[in-house]
Amino acid sequence: MKILVAVKRVIDYNVKVRVKADLTDVELANTKMGLNPFCEIAVEEAIRLKEKGVATEVVVVSIGNKASQEQLRTALALGADRGILIETEQVVDSLSVAKLLQAVVLEEKPELVILGKQSIDSDNGQTGQMLAALAGMPQATFASELTIADGQAIVVREVDGGLQTLELNLPAVVTTDLRLNEPRYASLPNIMKAKRKPLDVKTPEALGVDLKCYLKVIKVEPPTERQSGIVVESIGELVTKLKNEAKVIG
Amino acid sequence: MTILVIAEHDNVELKPVTLNVIQAATEVAKVTGKEIEVLVAGFDCRAVADQAVKANGIGKVLLVDDEAYSSQLAESMSSLIIKIAAKYSHILAPASTSGKNFMPRVAALLDVAQISEIISVESENTFKRPIYAGNAIATVQSGDTKKVMTVRGTAFNPVDSNEHSIVEIVGVETPDVEKNTGSRHVADELVSTDRPELTSARVVISGGRGMANGDNFKLLDGIADKLGAAVGASRAAVDAGFVSNDMQVGQTGKIVAPELYIAVGISGAIQHLAGMKDSKVIVAINKDEDAPIFSVADYGVVIDLFEALPLFEQEL
Numbered sequence A: 001m002k003i004l005v006a007v008k009r010v011i012d013y014n015v016k017v018r019v020k021a022d023l024t025d026v027e028l029a030n031t032k033m034g035l036n037p038f039c040e041i042a043v044e045e046a047i048r049l050k051e052k053g054v055a056t057e058v059v060v061v062s063i064g065n066k067a068s069q070e071q072l073r074t075a076l077a078l079g080a081d082r083g084i085l086i087e088t089e090q091v092v093d094s095l096s097v098a099k100l101l102q103a104v105v106l107e108e109k110p111e112l113v114i115l116g117k118q119s120i121d122s123d124n125g126q127t128g129q130m131l132a133a134l135a136g137m138p139q140a141t142f143a144s145e146l147t148i149a150d151g152q153a154i155v156v157r158e159v160d161g162g163l164q165t166l167e168l169n170l171p172a173v174v175t176t177d178l179r180l181n182e183p184r185y186a187s188l189p190n191i192m193k194a195k196r197k198p199l200d201v202k203t204p205e206a207l208g209v210d211l212k213c214y215l216k217v218i219k220v221e222p223p224t225e226r227q228s229g230i231v232v233e234s235i236g237e238l239v240t241k242l243k244n245e246a247k248v249i250g
Numbered sequence B: 001m002t003i004l005v006i007a008e009h010d011n012v013e014l015k016p017v018t019l020n021v022i023q024a025a026t027e028v029a030k031v032t033g034k035e036i037e038v039l040v041a042g043f044d045c046r047a048v049a050d051q052a053v054k055a056n057g058i059g060k061v062l063l064v065d066d067e068a069y070s071s072q073l074a075e076s077m078s079s080l081i082i083k084i085a086a087k088y089s090h091i092l093a094p095a096s097t098s099g100k101n102f103m104p105r106v107a108a109l110l111d112v113a114q115i116s117e118i119i120s121v122e123s124e125n126t127f128k129r130p131i132y133a134g135n136a137i138a139t140v141q142s143g144d145t146k147k148v149m150t151v152r153g154t155a156f157n158p159v160d161s162n163e164h165s166i167v168e169i170v171g172v173e174t175p176d177v178e179k180n181t182g183s184r185h186v187a188d189e190l191v192s193t194d195r196p197e198l199t200s201a202r203v204v205i206s207g208g209r210g211m212a213n214g215d216n217f218k219l220l221d222g223i224a225d226k227l228g229a230a231v232g233a234s235r236a237a238v239d240a241g242f243v244s245n246d247m248q249v250g251q252t253g254k255i256v257a258p259e260l261y262i263a264v265g266i267s268g269a270i271q272h273l274a275g276m277k278d279s280k281v282i283v284a285i286n287k288d289e290d291a292p293i294f295s296v297a298d299y300g301v302v303i304d305l306f307e308a309l310p311l312f313e314q315e316l
């Protein structure tokens, strides 16, 4: 079974972003970048399926500028077999990403596609579902457990009320939640080995996808800051303040 | 053209967040003069439609009652919505795990963008939404003829529910609904609680890694009982297995904005703050005076939580 994993280069999750003074975007120059945490979990899950003998090949794909090769190399160092970069300097909307991924799906014919549930930059949370719709595949989002058996994927999903289990025919799309697994660290020898693994570079044009801008960002602002509060000396004082000053308890 | 709101429900009860989404729709209606319709799709869900008609400001409730929608799987929900989509300019659903599951499919099948988790309506085609875990707010403009969007419930006040409604319920037949979607519902393991629902509770008390184990969450229960609060948690507490995943507050968990949020043994990582920093009053109980949670707290107490919690319960 071949697994395709979509990975995105994003700002490192520990960085507190700042909005640019001209309110056009957030400051990304000289910021630490990394693999989207949910994509890291997606790669880990695919590699575990390969280690279990369920998967035969793990292909990672990313859409972005040249620098996204770094994230593909990270995924290869973690154990993926082959990378595909769809290179563009443009900011690509989720729907265009899904269309590009769909073009890759048609070429690669994977039986399972794993994506993160959300990119931590755009917080969109939609690409996997869009791809599933375009590819006509069943989907299971927010997966916290994935089992492949008898040509099906059994997925436990994290939903607002608790957990839900679905059974999907393959090929299918799964998006990862945080508790699916804990990603490993790449070892130095594996990082070295990853440099020699195949990494294909393609263009959106070659895949026949027109990068339409569906949603224009017209402004990016900082959120309203909270007034700084006070430290009180005791729980007694806290309760008094909540009753008499904030008036939020009776 | 009309505005469509997809109701959130479990075939029995209309979830309150639907009323917040109707408020967002009302704001679109104000600038467009359009009418709002509410879709209740489920199985044996007439009771939900009976509740939905009471929502103020809507023109009609569409009821689709078919076994195909019993668990509202993304495949069947999206295929239903695109079948009726022609007359709608705006399609809105809550940014719940359900709305987030099927709405992007709806958008892709209609070949339009999906606008995730809007927090304000600026005009017919312009909306605000948080990005980077709420560290920036983007104003986005859609060039599509149809706007498909999810709505952050806490950013809109719920519309009133009127007992004497004259809104009609219209049954919608969907004979050509796709039943063989390759996805089957196997089981739900839902956590039942007598407490208010996290995202709509007036008071929320959350525990973090500092709680040390699941048993200690009992210390929060006594306080929650007295305050009528919902109990939440940080991801670290969920990951450590102290409590179940449905309690996670944050960027990738639930977004809450209660009148009072009490964070106990939570450091205040940006991903946690993303889920609660719009609360009206924030209280932090933490033994580390340098914990980042204090930077957003209105009232902080630097104290060991095991000493603080029994005292807190007593004082109430």
Ligand SMILES: Cc1cc2nc3c(=O)[nH]c(=O)nc-3n(C[C@H](O)[C@H](O)[C@H](O)COP(=O)(O)OP(=O)(O)OC[C@H]3O[C@@H](n4cnc5c(N)ncnc54)[C@H](O)[C@@H]3O)c2cc1C
Pocket (backbone or CB within 6 Å): A013, A037, A038, A120, A178, B207, B208, B209, B210, B211, B233, B234, B235, B236, B237, B248, B249, B250, B251, B252, B253, B254, B264, B265, B266, B267, B268, B269, B270, B271, B272, B275, B285, B286, B287, B288, B291, B303, B304, B305, B306
């Ligand atoms: C992609 C991604 C998404 C994430 N999404 C979320 C999310 O949605 N929600 C979320 O919460 N996190 C999320 N996280 C995790 C987040 O980064 C933090 O790791 C997490 O919030 C930390 O939880 P915590 O504050 O409980 O634990 P810690 O950071 O370990 O803090 C524990 C705190 O308890 C205090 N403490 C310990 N013992 C006591 C005591 N006896 N009395 C008083 N205080 C005590 C300590 O001083 C400390 O401040 C996400 C992370 C990533 C990478």
Ligand SMILES: Nc1ncnc2c1ncn2[C@@H]1O[C@H](COP(=O)(O)O)[C@@H](O)[C@H]1O
Pocket (backbone or CB within 6 Å): A005, A006, A007, A008, A009, A036, A038, A039, A042, A061, A062, A063, A064, A092, A094, A097, A114, A115, A116, A117, A118, A119, A120, A122, A123, A124, A125, A126, A127, A128
């Ligand atoms: N530019 C991209 N390249 C590769 N994968 C992506 C890209 N954008 C989104 N994805 C995938 O889609 C998931 C959800 O992203 P989003 O819908 O943007 O929140 C991510 O975790 C990735 O797996």
